Amino acid sequence: MATAGLFVFLAACGxxxxxxxxxxxWFLAAEGLALTVMVWTSGPLTAATLWIGFATLTIKSGVIPxxxxxxxxxxxxxxxxxxxxxxxxxLVAAGLVLAVGHVIQLLSPSxxxxxxxxxxxxxxxxxxxxxxxxxxxxxxxxVAALVGIxxxxxxxxxxxxxALPTFMELGMLVDLLVAAAILVWMSxxxxxxxxxxxxxxLRRLRG
Amino acid sequence: xxxxxxxxxxxxxVLALAGHYLRWPRVPEIIAVWVTVTxxxxxxxxxxxxxxxxxxxxxxxxxxxxxxTSAWDSIPWGHEHPNMRRRRYYVWWPLFxxxxxxxxxxxxxxxxxxxxxxxxxxxxxxxxxxxxxxxxEAAWKYIVIASVGLALGxxxxxxxxxxxxxxxxxxxxxxxxxxAHVYRHIPLIVREVATIFVVSGIGTKVGMVPFHTWxxxxxSEAPSPVSGLLSGLLLGLxxxxxxRFIQAVPLPSSVGFSGPHxxxxxxxxxxxxxxxxxxxxxxxxxxxxxxxxEQVGIMAIGFGIGTPWAETAALLQFAFHAxxxxxxxxxxxxxxxxxxxxxxxxxxxxARDHRTLAVVWATGILALAGLPPLGLAYSEWMILQALWxxxxxxxxxxxxxxxxxxxxALLYHLLRGLWGGLDVSPAxxxxxxxxASKISGPETATAGGGQH
Numbered sequence: 001m002a003t004a005g006l007f008v009f010l011a012a013c014g015x016x017x018x019x020x021x022x023x024x025x026w027f028l029a030a031e032g033l034a035l036t037v038m039v040w041t042s043g044p045l046t047a048a049t050l051w052i053g054f055a056t057l058t059i060k061s062g063v064i065p066x067x068x069x070x071x072x073x074x075x076x077x078x079x080x081x082x083x084x085x086x087x088x089x090x091l092v093a094a095g096l097v098l099a100v101g102h103v104i105q106l107l108s109p110s111x112x113x114x115x116x117x118x119x120x121x122x123x124x125x126x127x128x129x130x131x132x133x134x135x136x137x138x139x140x141x142x143v144a145a146l147v148g149i150x151x152x153x154x155x156x157x158x159x160x161x162x163a164l165p166t167f168m169e170l171g172m173l174v175d176l177l178v179a180a181a182i183l184v185w186m187s188x189x190x191x192x193x194x195x196x197x198x199x200x201x202l203r204r205l206r207g
Numbered sequence: 208x209x210x211x212x213x214x215x216x217x218x219x220x221v222l223a224l225a226g227h228y229l230r231w232p233r234v235p236e237i238i239a240v241w242v243t244v245t246x247x248x249x250x251x252x253x254x255x256x257x258x259x260x261x262x263x264x265x266x267x268x269x270x271x272x273x274x275x276t277s278a279w280d281s282i283p284w285g286h287e288h289p290n291m292r293r294r295r296y297y298v299w300w301p302l303f304x305x306x307x308x309x310x311x312x313x314x315x316x317x318x319x320x321x322x323x324x325x326x327x328x329x330x331x332x333x334x335x336x337x338x339x340x341x342x343x344e345a346a347w348k349y350i351v352i353a354s355v356g357l358a359l360g361x362x363x364x365x366x367x368x369x370x371x372x373x374x375x376x377x378x379x380x381x382x383x384x385x386x387a388h389v390y391r392h393i394p395l396i397v398r399e400v401a402t403i404f405v406v407s408g409i410g411t412k413v414g415m416v417p418f419h420t421w422x423x424x425x426x427s428e429a430p431s432p433v434s435g436l437l438s439g440l441l442l443g444l445x446x447x448x449x450x451r452f453i454q455a456v457p458l459p460s461s462v463g464f465s466g467p468h469x470x471x472x473x474x475x476x477x478x479x480x481x482x483x484x485x486x487x488x489x490x491x492x493x494x495x496x497x498x499x500x501e502q503v504g505i506m507a508i509g510f511g512i513g514t515p516w517a518e519t520a521a522l523l524q525f526a527f528h529a530x531x532x533x534x535x536x537x538x539x540x541x542x543x544x545x546x547x548x549x550x551x552x553x554x555x556x557x558a559r560d561h562r563t564l565a566v567v568w569a570t571g572i573l574a575l576a577g578l579p580p581l582g583l584a585y586s587e588w589m590i591l592q593a594l595w596x597x598x599x600x601x602x603x604x605x606x607x608x609x610x611x612x613x614x615x616a617l618l619y620h621l622l623r624g625l626w627g628g629l630d631v632s633p634a635x636x637x638x639x640x641x642x643a644s645k646i647s648g649p650e651t652a653t654a655g656g657g658q659h
Contacts, residue, residue, distance in 0.1 A: 107397070112394065112397050114369075133355055146351065156362065156365060165377045167378045182331060183351075185335075186350075189343055194340065194343075202344040202348065205427075
């Protein structure tokens with residue numbers, strides 16, 4: 001279970017680090033796979049966890065990366081690369097990951113955290129996802145970052161609550177599916193209308 | 208949750224799809240009638256709850272009222288925008304309405320969160336349907352910023368759930384009634400962290416000031432009937448979700464970052480920034496959006512004071528604001544079509560050219576500015592009174608100054624819109640008189656001259 005969490009964290013690092021969007025999609029699919037394994041190994045296998053696992057596998061490592069991959073493969077090569085990560089982002093990333101240790105220290109007297117390693121991986125993945133939203137400039141990087149944050153949230157939930165209620169897990173999955181569908185559809189329109197996949201092109205509305 | 212309330216949106220989807228495939232004429236009119244029927248049904252179903260002051264009943268009534276006006280306004284709006292794909296509009300619109308009803312009725316934090324997230328997506332899709340580059344940009348920022356904010360809010364919710372996992376109640380753990388019952392078992396530090404996360408996370412959706420950056424863009428680029436729903440209902444309902452949470456999981460007031468403190472701080476910031484930004488706006492719908500930020504700030508202050516009187520005032524503020532602001536957004540949308548521009552310096556001389564729109568626009572803006580016989584003046588007065596009773600003098604002064612500033616700014620824009628662009632210099636008036644006398648003959652000219 002903790003190993004699966006570690007894989008989610010490593011994939012989140014890869015997602016932040018890789019400039020090539022095709023690699024990013026693979027990292028995203030790997031996160032989905034690791035989450036599925038985590039759901040299935042976190043406790044006794046019941047019908048509910050089985051279903052959540054299947055839904056996670058289908059949506060997070062099937063549909064969403066698949067849709068992103070399809071869009072990317074239709075674009076010319078110059079739109080498949082993101083800009084290099086600015087130097088400050090590496091420092092902030094290191095700082096944010098180290099800050100998780102402080103959060104654990106702060107919260108551990110309350111007995112909230114069931115599984116410290118898993119908590120670390122979850123919160124660190126969320127932090128890296130948040131950093132990715134502000135430092136990466138490709139439109140699909142932002143979609144990937146949102147999915148990554150959501151994956152981190154699932155790991156975090158597993159570390160403090162064992163598992164979330166089935167209803168919430170499925171609700172979050174459906175919301176994420178709709179969100180990713182809309183955002184991928186929008187990124188195609190952005191590419192068509194702005195002739196760019198860089199969010200710096202989105203700068204008309206200010207103030 | 209009462210399932211019967213969702214018959215309304217479901218009916219709209221069915222009617223829209225049936226109308227599309229069977230090629231019915233006048234689908235928007237049929238849908239508007241259906242939404243009105245739903246409104247009447249809601250009234251019959253929940254009037255007892257409304258009479259005893261049951262919040263969900265009141266909120267659902269307000270939601271369906273504004274939904275009905277939005278459906279009726281969608282008819283002329285659709286004629287003004289023939290390029291809009293009607294079938295898609297009438298699929299996303301009821302989904303957005305569903306999310307609004309769900310937020311209003313939710314007695315569970317998890318359900319409320321899911322509904323808020325879904326409302327972002329449905330309204331974002333409606334903004335994209337506008338098709339322009341600006342709309343695309345606004346919708347992208349809206350969905351990304353709001354989703355990140357809501358993810359942070361979810362961390363808070365997960366922490367609350369995690370520290371109550373021993374109850375083994377599943378998602379019922381997050382029922383507000385259950386939370387209010389057992390909140391003492393949640394360690395203080397977890398309650399603090401969760402409150403900060405929930406208030407700022409869902410506060411992103413409310414558009415409270417440090418997190419408001421998406422709001423003016425989304426409100427100005429959305430279809431006007433949707434802007435009305437967004438501004439009038441969604442923001443207030445998200446604020447009420449925050450209030451329900453901080454009432455269910457209170458913190459001792461000695462804690463620096465307790466829920467009411469955060470609401471007061473963010474509310475004051477929103478109030479100040481919103482009212483300062485009003486004066487310099489150049490776009491008719493952005494003007495209304497910034498006024499929404501200011502109004503939400505006042506509501507947050509009301510809820511932050513926390514006495515029953517102040518809460519009633521904030522709820523009244525929400526209701527009046529919903530009616531007034533949605534009407535203004537509809538009118539603003541028609542004005543921007545009539546004048547082929549959303550720029551305030553192009554929309555001038557309304558009083559001369561478009562009498563009906565001028566009357567509605569003027570009444571709405573005056574109500575928004577807080578002119579006494581119209582609703583908002585009353586609820587704002589109640590909030591001022593609550594501040595006075597709680598000895599919050601500094602806040603009282605800020606609120607008064609902001610209200611005066613808002614009044615001045617809105618009146619400036621209103622007067623410019625109604626009579627601006629008319630040439631009233633003596634030379635021009637003389638010319639007009641001369642031409643009038645040439646047309647109507649010397650007798651009337653002397654009579655008219657004598658009167659002036």
